[in-house]
Amino acid sequence: MSRPDDALAELPALLTTVRLGRVHEHHEQIGSTNDRALEWLGAGAPDGALVTADAQTAGRGRLGRPWSSPPGRDIYASVVLRPGAPSAGFGALALAVGVGLREGLVAVFGAELSSLALKWPNDLLLGGRKLAGILCESRWRGREVELVVGFGVNVHRTREEFEPSLRARATSLALHLPEADRRGRATILAAVLHELEGTLERFFAGGFPAIRARYEPHCLVIGRAIEVEQPDGRRVYARAEGLAEDGALLARPDDGGPSFRVQSADVWLR
CATH class of the missing domain: 2.30.30.100 (SH3 type barrels.)
Known part of the structure; x- marks a missing residue:
């Protein structure tokens, strides 16, 4: 059943962020949101620019692994970040993004997602199965770093909609939530971007120590x-x-x- 808050093209009306997602490019289908965000970064995309898609034909995760991306079922998003010359190392960026993702999802679904865990370095697991993944890519311009942060969250997929090779190790929000408690992709993404914005501000100012207390209690490993x-x-x-x-x-x-x-x-x- 289609939800009124599911269309990612309608995201701007739900945003509470200052920067993230305020410039937004949505595609019905694209090769990879990260590839498009990197291209847009090179063309001058502003800090916080967001690329979303209903489907990816060449979605990818860490180490170039393919990311399953069927149309209209999940969140596929990439954000351009221009933090300048960081005052702290940013090698733990994926950990900060994981904190923002987790806290955004918990903000929407509350106690029903209290067991959502962070698997070092770039996955979120629910019930021991992968719910979301993160891909961070960077490049330097002089002393300043430019970043693209991509993430995928499995939202509506039923077990049968996962490829057979993924059914034993992947899950979705729909598989864990009763129908009455489910939300559309736009509502979920707006909440994630809100939490992610504040988390990244703290991370870029203070590095991993600034978010350690919010990461470690939920770290599965x-x-x-x-x-x-x-x-x-x-x-x-x-x-x-x-x-x-x-x-x-x-x-x-x-x-x-x-x-x-x-x-x-x-x-x-x-």
């Missing part, structure tokens, strides 16, 4: 047995001990070796 794929393809079995000041994951190998930092490797729960 801390204290858990994990498997880490090293750049050379080797798998290391370890336990996640915590997060460094820059957001890197600290892990101790099961074989008793010294703790090591994980910054961009794949991490799985065991």
Whole structure:
């Protein structure tokens, strides 16, 4: 059933942000919202410019992996950010985006999403299955950094609408919420952008320490047995001990070796 607050083209009327989404480009279908946002960034898109789409034909996630993007079912969005010369490192940007996504979703759905977890570094899990993913891309212009932050949230899909290969590890809001409590994509995205704007302001001013207290309580991997794929393809079995000041994951190998930092490797729960 179509919802009046589902059309992303109607997002401007629902926004409460100062910058994010105030300049908005919506597509019925596009290759990738991140690719379009990067192109728009190069052409002078302002800080906070937003690209959304009802469908992506070449959606992608971290490490170039394809992102399932059927028409009209989910949120596919990318935001242009121009923070200038950051006063703190921004390597933990995906963690900050995760905080904004989680808090925006909880703002809409309340206690029904209280178990929504952050899987380091760029996924949100509900009921142990992937609900949302994040893709951050950057480039430097002199001493200033320019960023595109993309995210996808599975909203309306039924189990049958997920590809067979995804059904055991992906989920949607529709699979966890009763019909009466569901909301349209525009309402959800407006709430996410509102929370994301404030979170990013704090992050760009103070780095990961400025958002640590809002990330760690919901981080799924801390204290858990994990498997880490090293750049050379080797798998290391370890336990996640915590997060460094820059957001890197600290892990101790099961074989008793010294703790090591994980910054961009794949991490799985065991």
